[in-house]
Amino acid sequence: MSAVVWAVSGMLFLLGLAAVVLRRQLLAMFLGLELMVVAAALALGHEAGRAGLAEGLVAVLLVLAVAAAEAVVGLTLVLRVHWSGRPTEADALRELRG
């Protein structure tokens, strides 16, 4: 059981990582990032449930809340880039100024 959860979690994490590293589109990279966070939260929730630790489950809820907040900020940034008329691609954004 545990191995299945760890395998799913690891696969999700690697998929997310691959999306972040290999894709150039900000939206896709952002998606990958969310996947990585969820994968880590999955593993943490599983282990906490097995050990019967409420603190771990609470931390999973916190991570999900932070991920939701992060999604808001990240999507806003992507939209700002889109509205400024530039392509929403990582390689187009090399300088912080402007």
Add this chain to the structure above:
Amino acid sequence: MIHIPSAVILLFAAPLAALAVGFFVTRPYKPEWTHIPVLLSCAVVCACAAYLAAFVYSGRGLDGTLFRWMVAGDWDVPFGVRIDGIGVSVLAMVSLVGALIHLYAVGYMKGDPGFARFFLLFHLFYLSMIGLLISNNYVQLYLFWELVGVCSYFLIGFWMHKPAARRAALQAFLTLRVADLGLMLAVLILMGLYRNTRFAALYAVAGGIPTGVLALLGVLFVWAAAGKSALFPLYFWLPDAMEGPSPVSALMHAATMVTAGIFLLVRSWPLICVVPGLPEFIAVVGAVTAILAAVLASTQTDLKRILAYSTVSHLGLMAFGLGLGQVTAGVFHLVTHGFFKAVLFLCAGILAHAAGKSTVSVSEVGGLRRKMPLTFLCFLVAALSLGGFPLTAGFYSKDAILDAAFAHGGWAAAAGLAIAAGSAFYISRMLFLTFFGSRPEQKPIEHPHEAPPVMIVPVLFLSAGAVSVGWLGRGLARMLGSGWPKSVPAPALEGPTSVVSSAGLAAAALGAAGAYWLTMLRPSWDWQWRRRRPGLEALFFDDLGWRRVPVACVTAAVWFADKVGRVLDRDCWDAAIEGSTGVCRRVSEAGSRLATGSLSDSLWWVMIGAAALLAWAALR
């Protein structure tokens, strides 16, 4: 703690007090009174020197530390005094001759705008020499040795508005720097090897020092002495040092400056004499110097330059006597030379003073014996003494050296006779050209007048010395025995044999007769050969070409320093510094290529870093 007589303390205290009073009181408020404390100090020093001479003559001696001067851990340099025969016999001469020259300078320098400065420097010069003579270790001797050098620099360049004086002062100072390096190295070697430079301690271990070290030390001492005492390779600064006032020349030549080198050799004699061959080397250097300078003195036209070359010649003679093993004869000649050379210089100063110039040439004098009878008398006495006329001081001391030369035989005897003949020749030539005549080529000084009493009286006293100090030879030999190390043959002074005396006298008579023939019987000869052979005169004024050698050496050294400086500085050092900026730039450019600003590149680096951390955590 041994008892130090108050006379020894006064030798330092009186001149220091006079200098303090002169500098802080009379110089700012009453500069024309500066000579008063200085002359009082001279009187005190003379009295102390006379007391110490009696002290040493009665067989006593003293070698003690006044205070610890430089202290570093268990190592220290003491500041002490050594009252022994060598030091005090020279000290007696230096203090007396120096004091009389101080008195003379009061008249000579009267009205000079630098009167106060002159007397303070002059007295510091005197004090330095006294300190040098009674030092009891090499570090202290080196201190006073350098003080003597720097005072001579200030005094040669005393009239600093004259470019020639500035140049001569600089030349003397730089030449002495080159020479003093030898003494400094010797002192450092002694300090490094024995941690102690006291003469008494070194005399005691002289036999145990390895010969190689001793030979090196000896050569360094000879090098230093050759600079200070104007011996052959480094003598050339002394004739040029005539740009200073005449009392300075007199003090430098007779008492304080050039005697220091010979004194150093005598002080170090227990170390030098055990090195095989080194005494003979000193004798050869002395003989070469003496003969070369005698030839050059015979061809000069400036009165003070003639005397300067004559000093070089006699310093060579002293080194010659020393090198032949006759320490007593060398010191004896040092003492007698101090008297007669002071008289000669002061007489030349009186002539210059009468002419209102700093020096005069033979073309500006002639036939002065009637107009300046006292000066003539003094000059005559000193010239006879220098030439070795019987019963004068120079006769005894020169015969003592000639005696050693004859005992050595061969080249030494020939050199001794040549020096005797040469000395008599050039001093007679100078005497005849200056006080007899005048010749058609000479335009004597207008309205010559005898010097004021303050100038002529000290010269009269010194002339009396130039006659009489030769009679004290045996007393001097007895004094020198005090404090002389037992391991070295004790100085002795036997009266020269009649053969030596008559040979020396014959050589001197020959020289004087030659001078008489060339200046009195053929009065214009001295001008004729110069007109006919200007190239020959230029050669003599060039010291037979030797003057070019130091110039060439300096030029070569400057060229070498320039090359080394340029190659090292521009092509190595600067290149390294400038090259390092290029390396930095290239490295940073290569580094900046990594920072593309691209998010995906950064993420790759993050990934690599995370993987490395994980691997490290897993493997640890």
